[in-house]
Amino acid sequence: MASSSDLENPISSASLPYSYAPLPDGEQQATNEPAVRHPKKAAFFLVSALLAVAFLVALIAGNGLKLPNDSNTNDVLSAMSTPQKVTPLSRGVDKGVSDKTFHPMLGADNSYPWSPNMLDWQRTGFHFQPQKNWMNDPNAPVFYKGWYHLFYQYHPDAPVWGKIVWGHAVSKDLINWRHLPIAMETDQWYDEQGVWTGSATILPDGQLVVLYTGSTNESVQVQNLAYPADPSDPLLINWVKYPGNPVLVPPPGIDIKDFRDPTTAWKTPEGKWRITIGSKLNKTGISLVYDTEDFKTFELLDGLLHAVPGTGMWECVDFYPISKQGENGLDTSVDGPGVKHVVKASMDDDRNDYYAIGTYDAFKGKWTPDNPTLDVGYGLRYDYGIYYASKTFYDQNKQRRILWSWIKETDAETADINKGWASLMGVPRTIVLDKKTQSNIIQWPVVEINELRTNVTAFKNVLLEAGSIVPLNIPAASQLDIVAEFELDEETVLRLNGGDVAYECAKSGGAAQQGALGPFGFSVLAHEGLIEHTPVYFYVAKGVDGNLKTFFCADQSRSSTAGDVDKSIYGNIVPVLKGEKLSMRILVDHSIVESFAQEGRTCITSRVYPTKAIYNNAQLFLFNNATAAKVTASVNVWQMKSADI
Amino acid sequence: MTFSLGKANFIPQVLRIKNFNMKFTSLIMIFFSHLLLQTPFIVMGDRRLIESTCKATPSYNLCLSTLMSNPKSTNGDISDLGLIMVGATKSKATRAIQHIKSLYMSHPELRHSLNECAQMYMAVVRADVPSAIQALDGGQPKFAEDGMADTAVETQACERSFNGRGQKSPLTQMNKDIENIANVARAIIRMLL
Numbered sequence: 080m081a082s083s084s085d086l087e088n089p090i091s092s093a094s095l096p097y098s099y100a101p102l103p104d105g106e107q108q109a110t111n112e113p114a115v116r117h118p119k120k121a122a123f124f125l126v127s128a129l130l131a132v133a134f135l136v137a138l139i140a141g142n143g144l145k146l147p148n149d150s151n152t153n154d155v156l157s158a159m160s161t162p163q164k165v166t167p168l169s170r171g172v173d174k175g176v177s178d179k180t181f182h183p184m185l186g187a188d189n190s191y192p193w194s195p196n197m198l199d200w201q202r203t204g205f206h207f208q209p210q211k212n213w214m215n216d217p218n219a220p221v222f223y224k225g226w227y228h229l230f231y232q233y234h235p236d237a238p239v240w241g242k243i244v245w246g247h248a249v250s251k252d253l254i255n256w257r258h259l260p261i262a263m264e265t266d267q268w269y270d271e272q273g274v275w276t277g278s279a280t281i282l283p284d285g286q287l288v289v290l291y292t293g294s295t296n297e298s299v300q301v302q303n304l305a306y307p308a309d310p311s312d313p314l315l316i317n318w319v320k321y322p323g324n325p326v327l328v329p330p331p332g333i334d335i336k337d338f339r340d341p342t343t344a345w346k347t348p349e350g351k352w353r354i355t356i357g358s359k360l361n362k363t364g365i366s367l368v369y370d371t372e373d374f375k376t377f378e379l380l381d382g383l384l385h386a387v388p389g390t391g392m393w394e395c396v397d398f399y400p401i402s403k404q405g406e407n408g409l410d411t412s413v414d415g416p417g418v419k420h421v422v423k424a425s426m427d428d429d430r431n432d433y434y435a436i437g438t439y440d441a442f443k444g445k446w447t448p449d450n451p452t453l454d455v456g457y458g459l460r461y462d463y464g465i466y467y468a469s470k471t472f473y474d475q476n477k478q479r480r481i482l483w484s485w486i487k488e489t490d491a492e493t494a495d496i497n498k499g500w501a502s503l504m505g506v507p508r509t510i511v512l513d514k515k516t517q518s519n520i521i522q523w524p525v526v527e528i529n530e531l532r533t534n535v536t537a538f539k540n541v542l543l544e545a546g547s548i549v550p551l552n553i554p555a556a557s558q559l560d561i562v563a564e565f566e567l568d569e570e571t572v573l574r575l576n577g578g579d580v581a582y583e584c585a586k587s588g589g590a591a592q593q594g595a596l597g598p599f600g601f602s603v604l605a606h607e608g609l610i611e612h613t614p615v616y617f618y619v620a621k622g623v624d625g626n627l628k629t630f631f632c633a634d635q636s637r638s639s640t641a642g643d644v645d646k647s648i649y650g651n652i653v654p655v656l657k658g659e660k661l662s663m664r665i666l667v668d669h670s671i672v673e674s675f676a677q678e679g680r681t682c683i684t685s686r687v688y689p690t691k692a693i694y695n696n697a698q699l700f701l702f703n704n705a706t707a708a709k710v711t712a713s714v715n716v717w718q719m720k721s722a723d724i
Numbered sequence: 725m726t727f728s729l730g731k732a733n734f735i736p737q738v739l740r741i742k743n744f745n746m747k748f749t750s751l752i753m754i755f756f757s758h759l760l761l762q763t764p765f766i767v768m769g770d771r772r773l774i775e776s777t778c779k780a781t782p783s784y785n786l787c788l789s790t791l792m793s794n795p796k797s798t799n800g801d802i803s804d805l806g807l808i809m810v811g812a813t814k815s816k817a818t819r820a821i822q823h824i825k826s827l828y829m830s831h832p833e834l835r836h837s838l839n840e841c842a843q844m845y846m847a848v849v850r851a852d853v854p855s856a857i858q859a860l861d862g863g864q865p866k867f868a869e870d871g872m873a874d875t876a877v878e879t880q881a882c883e884r885s886f887n888g889r890g891q892k893s894p895l896t897q898m899n900k901d902i903e904n905i906a907n908v909a910r911a912i913i914r915m916l917l
Contacts, residue, residue, distance in 0.1 A: 190881035192888065239855040239874075240867040272862055298861045336863025428917065430866065492874030493881055496847045643877065 189491060191641040191690075198498040200693040201670040204558045204721035205531055206486075207256060207504040209246055213238050213495075214502040216340075216395060216468035217483035218245060219279035219289050222476045224313035227253050229483065230262055231504070232276060232468075238501040239492060243273040245291075249314055252527045253481070253507050255723040262318050263291070269303055269325045271296040276395060277305075278470065280344040280352070280374075280411075286310065288374050289318075290354065292339040293325060299335040301325035302356065304374050323375060330367070330379050333358050340395045343472065344371070346412040348441050355384045357393030357424055364390035364424060364456060366398075368444045380444045384422065390456030391428035395468045398422055398446070399480060401436070401512045401520065408480030408510065410473045414441055419512065421520065422446050424455050425468050432461045432469050432484070436518065450518065459519055462505075463584070464633060464649040464674075464684040465489060471510060482508045482522060486671060489645035489686040503671055505684055513680060516654055523679040524666060532560055532717035543599065543703035543710045548609075551716065556697040557604070558719040559667040563712055564660045567596055567619060571708040577621040584632035584650030590614035591637075595707040596621065597630075602700040603667045604638065606692040612700070613638040613687050615674045617653075617661050619708075629655045631663070631676035633683040644688045653681035667699075668719065770798050777805055781911035783904045790905065802915050806868065807860050809909035813875060814853040816902045820845045820895075827894055834894065837885040841895060844878040848902075852878070856909070865916035872913060875906035 208214065213234035221228050226249045233246030247262040263274045270293030277291025289305045303324040308317035329338040337358045344352040351370045354377075358365050366384040369377040384398065400409045400418045409418065423434035435455045437448040448454050461469055461482070469484035484505045488495055495501040508522040536553060543549065553559065575595055582594075590598050600616030602609070614637075618630040632650030639646075653676040655661060666673040674683045692698070703710045774797055778787035787809070791797040794808045824842045828835060856871035879899040886893035893899070 189877045190884050192884070237851040237855070239851045239871060240864075241855050241858050272858070294862050298863065300863070334863075427866065491877050492852070492870055493844070493847070493877050496851055496874075 189643045190493060191491070191643045193494050193497060193641070193690075197688075197690050197693060198494060200557070201490075201498060201688060202500070203503060203668045203671055203724075205254065205528070205719060205724070206506060206668055206671055207248070207724060208500065208502065209233060209248075209258065211238070211499045212236065212501075213240055214246065214504075215240065215243070215485050215487070216276045217470050217485060217504060218276050218291065220470060220472040220481070220483050221279040221281065221287065222472075222474050223281070223287055223315060224311075226251065226313050226315075227474075227476075228279075228315060229256070229504070232485075233261070235261065238495040238499055243275060245274050247315075252530070253525050254527045254530065257723075259314060259316055262315070263305060263320070267293070267303075267320055267324065268296045269293045269301055270320075272298050275300075276340045276468070276470075277303075278341060278343040278354075279472070281475075287315070290326070290341040290344075290374065292341065295325075300329060300338040302327035302338075302341050321375065326375055327356075327369065327377055332360070333367070337392055338367075342396060342398055343411050344374070345398075347444075353444065355396055355398050357396035359392040360386075362391055363388045364393040364426070366393060366396050366422070366424070370444075382443065382445055384444060385446050385448075385455065387454050387456045390424070390426055390433075392426075393424035393455075394427050395425040395432075395470060396423065397434075397469070397471055398439075399471055399473070400439075401480065401510065403512060404514070406511060407478040408473055410475065414439065419449075420446055421510075422448075422455050423461070423469070423471075426456055430467055432466055433457070434459055434461060434520070436512070436520070460651070461522065462682045462684050463651045464682075465686055466505065466682075466684050469505075479525075480510045481525065482510050484684075486684055486686065490641075490688045491643040494643070494688075505671075506666060506673060508679070508682075515656055516680070519654070519680060521679040522682055523675065524664075524673070528560075528666070531720045531722060533720055534718045536716045538701075538712070538714040538716075541701065541712045541714070543701065543712060545703060545705050545707055545709060546593075548602070548700050548702040548704075551699045551701055551714070553699045553716050553718070554695075555718050556699045557667065557669050557693070558721065559603070559665070559699065560717040560719050561601060561603075561665040561667070561699070561714065562662075563601070563664075563714040564662045565599060565617060566660055566711045568709040568711070572596065572621070572627070575621050575707065577623045577625050580620040580622050580628045582618060582620055582628075582630055584618075584630055584634075584648050587618070587632070587648060589632070589634035589636045589648045590616055590702070590704055593704050593706045594618060594620060595705060596627075597705050597708075598632070599703040599705055599710045599712075600663065600701075601665060602702055603665060603672055604687050604689050604692045605698045605700050606689070606696055607698060609637075609700075611637060611639055611689040611692040613672060613685065613689075614702070615663065615665055615672065615683070616702075616704075617663070617676070619661075627655070629653050629661065629676075631674070631681045631683065633672065633674050633685045635685055635687060638685075638687045639689045641688060641690050645686065649683050649685060651681050651683075653677050666719070770800070773800075773802075774805065777802060777912060777915065778908075780915060781908040783908050786904055787908045787912075790908070802912060803860050803863075803865070806865070806909060806912045806916065807857065809905065809912055810853060810856045810860065810868070810872065813872065813902065813905050813909050814849060816898075816905060817845050817848040817853070817875070820898055820902060821849065823898065824895070831894065834886070834891060837889055837891060837893075840885040841882040844882050848875045848878050856913070860913070860916075865913050869910055869913045869917065872906045872910035876903045876910070879903040879906070 215232040218230040229248050231246045232243045234241040244261050245263040247259040248256045250256045272294035275292035279289050293303045304321035304326050305318050307315045308319045329335050341356050342354050344354045347353045353370050355366045365386040368380040368384050371377045400413045403417050419436050420439040425432050433456045435448040439446045466484045471482045474481050486503045486505050488501045506524045510520050513519050513521045597618035598616040602612040602614045605612035614634045620628050631653040634648045636646045664675040672685045774791050778784050781787045790812045824838050828838050852871040852875045856868040859867035879902045883899050
């Protein structure tokens, strides 16, 4: 069992092939003790030294004393100061949706007798996942010499998180994948406890470099440089870790465990490379900025890229330009008047990914949100369901900005251990600025996914009376692509009196809670008698001012009869502009459902674990559970082939 | 580049003292007296942390006795207290496997359920506990919480193995103990989130 405390063995720590090279300063020659001339004195000295060190250590550790602040030893000592011993505050309740990790209730019997049959069904047909064991964050996604590469946090030994290495897979089309050997193992002292998240940068001459976080043998978070062993190998099978690693260590004032996930680099006006790394200062989430010319030595900028109080640790920070007018993605270095910049962070405290659109000042290395009230951590999320540690890359092959994300399990870990695997990647999404609203991005599954569509069934102008449900009789309803448009009948909408709209997907009764103008949508992974079903729906409400507010929700509350799975309802308001019909797209793929409203303005990813609505018993229904309005729906449903994964 | 975390840095401090014997002895005496003077404060401060931590868990007494009986708790922060509790969970789960093995021979009629329980506890010892320790050491408590939450679920699944076959479980007390301690560990880990 690893001990977190090196207090027990201060001397043995000193004799390790140590973590950090001492400063090139005469006073710090820790390992170069002057020769002791007399053996007896040597013995006495050693014993006394041992005692002295032991007492000093006990004293300081016991009381958190700061060591004397000698200017030469400042940097060394500040990195050594004991971590704050403050009782952590509970998570802010002001974050709105409090959905955190799913967890079974304490005290209840939370085990369900999952059969191998039920568990086997949960594996997906077209979502990226390794053959077995645990995956988390996507790493260094990149298009290189004709191949899309995906690396990922991987625990090779068990379907739970652990000592993480970099898994690796390649694809020509982002949909069919070839698994490759582990790219990087925990084989150096500076990543012995984990080869954690990192990003790739392609240099103008085509060279590829990777910066990643290593958790050292002492569990300190440092940044390391790695590059392909053979740059002419398009599959990038073998990697070399720069012998001079780590290239970055936690700077003064930053906790040794709050320094991780370096971004792709972008060019500065001076022609240097710039990266950002998330961290925190007390409860303020921050993003540190470093400039470098060679990815080996870095200069920490005085200011931060951005900071938001109350948001806690920023993990997996991402920073990238989006075009104001164009439909393409932009290389990470692009800047100029036609460009806005997105800052995104994964909030460790609430396990959601937040982003904001703003303006980047390249000279100062600072970014300011367009709307400070919807700042990073308080405003928009990429996805209102399960979606974390996401990362984008610029796909120079098709000039797109593509988003990858880790989708964790929301079942009991026991089931993961039984089924032998845990976690998926979401279907990669393209990101562009929403030209109509100008205040959010739009995400949409990459077009390549459409290659899996087959056997379309179309329903045109199906009239759904208030309180009706229609089975769509689609076989193989575990792998579907559903695209639909809905229209509420004008007459009812106009006739209705508006009222206070206090609806929130997460706090609602889900699809069972009826309103005058909603909910309506689809029930996916539905059992014949609806003992299990997962509604994805719109809920429209008329405000006091006569304007309509539209909510888009995915309801897991009746998704499974098992007691040990997450039954939350996810969702958010979705902007609907004048003249727009309500539209949704749903990708159903066994235990994952990805839902998109208004062409990707609001997205929801859900994990679903039915016990009965599986295999041939999984069905699709269309419903309108409103009390007043009729809804007209036009639907295309495709069965989805499985990809090679 | 900055940093070094080695306690080895203290040695050069000591090296700078020129007249070893005399100055060193007086240094030792100062340390002794400091230590003696500070001792009540160390004990009081840490006891307060342990008490307030345990109050926020579902089993105060179990939490308190487990932490107080481990010397590492006297200098620990909440992460260290979490590690102690995870360690205690591991010990109990390891003993559970031994106990189950001993029952296997004496209760052949319960073999199916006992076997299932052994598997569950092996999952705890091989997967949940190492994951939680790795996560607490690495500063990623969210993964540690997953591990302890699962441990509690495994104890319930073990009980269910017997009940599901209409058998009386010989492991009820043991399962409850481990469920309780895992829930305490989980509650402590939540404080880090």
